[in-house]
Amino acid sequence: MTTLSTPSSALQRVLAFPVTRIIIAFFCVMVPFLLVQGIAFKLLEHKSLVVKVCQFLGICCSYALYCYYVHKVEKRDVSELSHDNAAREFFGGAFIGALLIGSIMAVLAVLGAYHVNAINSPSVMVAPLIMHLTVGMLEELLMRAIFFRIIERSLGSVIALLLSALAFGAGHLVNDNVSVVGMATVVSTGLLLAAAYMNTGRLWMCVGMHAAWNFVQGGVFSAAVSGGTVHGLLESTFSGPDWLTGGAFGVEGSVLSLLVTAAATFVLLMRAKRNGRVVLPYWKRAA
Template identity: 35%
Template sequence: METKTVGQKILYFPLTKIIIGLIVCIGTLVILKLGIEKLLGLFNLEKTTITLLSNTLSIFIVLFSYTTLYQYYEKRSITELSSKNLAKNLSLGIALGVGLQSLTIFVIYLYGGFSIISVNSFIPLIPSLIGFTAVAVFEEIVFRGIIFRITEEKLGSYIAMVISGLLFGFAHLFNPNSSITSALSIAIEAGLLFGAAYIYTRNLWFPIAMHFAWNFTQSNIFGAATSGSIIGKSLFTTKIEGSVLLTGGDFGPEASIQVIVFCVITTVILMKLNHKQNKVIKPYWSK
């Protein structure tokens, strides 16, 4: 067996791999996106068009930087972004994302807190569709592709789910109208769920699709605040009112009690399936 030098041990230490991944992927995106937006600005394009093109290119930048880095760094094929079963992973993710959000809004409706005022055109929602796709790709690459995946290799699936979930929730603490409670809600309902979804397929397209559908349905279909922000345009102009426990208040339905319940149930089901199919990884000290 080849003995690794101290330098190699440091280079391939899990925390090092995570830090390098975050620097490369986030740094590349920030630098190139700023450059792209400045370049597009020279053509006197509308701000909406620039944002649309910038978000579209951002998707490819993040995917390319992640794939290129870890292909050479870890000397392997990037199977977590494989196109195998792509249609199945995307459709299942979208179905779950839409379903969970619809159930959440349905509970608010049952208690008389949700009403539709008008139905609008879908065309103005296209920029948000691209924008939320970019957000889903970026956040899943960072939190599941880098933080969860690498942490799981040493600490096992459950500890990796907790760590990546808490970091995911903490990242939302800087959003408008956020609080410790809303950040913990995001950590529990989405952080754990997306981690379980990744384990289920060992493919990032499943949680990416779920993440996208979750945000888009919440904001651009039902017109609710997403992680504390009001997007503006939605398929339905709606009125959401009532108990903060059910509506999530100014942060949006993601801070509601029912979404936590629905997502925890889904997470438990996925983890039971993961155990049944021997997909759960044990921490290194238990192997």
């Protein structure tokens, strides 16, 4: 005779379902961020530095509510936001991100495709720095700490890598001046950031890498970032074919960016495999 499940056990099964957890976690992250951002937009000028500071504070609230979600729903310590080695991993990731985009810009300069016309005041980098740190924190919390992590625990690393990278790319389809190469680079970058998460099991390297990649593009070299124009430290112009410079989408639309991110992804994935960080899907673990 089959007994009916009690409501509590049924609720536990629903909460244990990966899609349910992704939806709840996304909700916990986006609500405080959008609430704080909406209030800031209502009371302040949209482009003011204070608004960007408020957005940063909003994502800090999102991190706090995400921790509450993990404790209450997943009932575990928030290891992905552990303070252990946080500074080292964040600045290490920032160094890698800056190095990758810096090497691309150096090649463009050597080829005569990037030209510096003037140097602006360093103060122009403050707003892009806050903005890209906020964007990096938000997107990494959503795409790596939530989407990738939850799928990986169920379906394994390979499927999680592919799905999270495609979702990351799909999220950029609404950007201005989208190009085929640009979208391929964004998907490759999604793989790169997921590979970084696999190597540490924490979010800090991903946030540092993501924020530095975007900030150095716009805040330093004044290149368009995923289709959005930014005025940074170096007042500059590009010349040459779009496949090399990236065109209006920015340097991410260059084949150089696609090659560099793909190579860096391969290195990190090999390192993750060597260190036993690749998770098998649940049916293989059961076997």
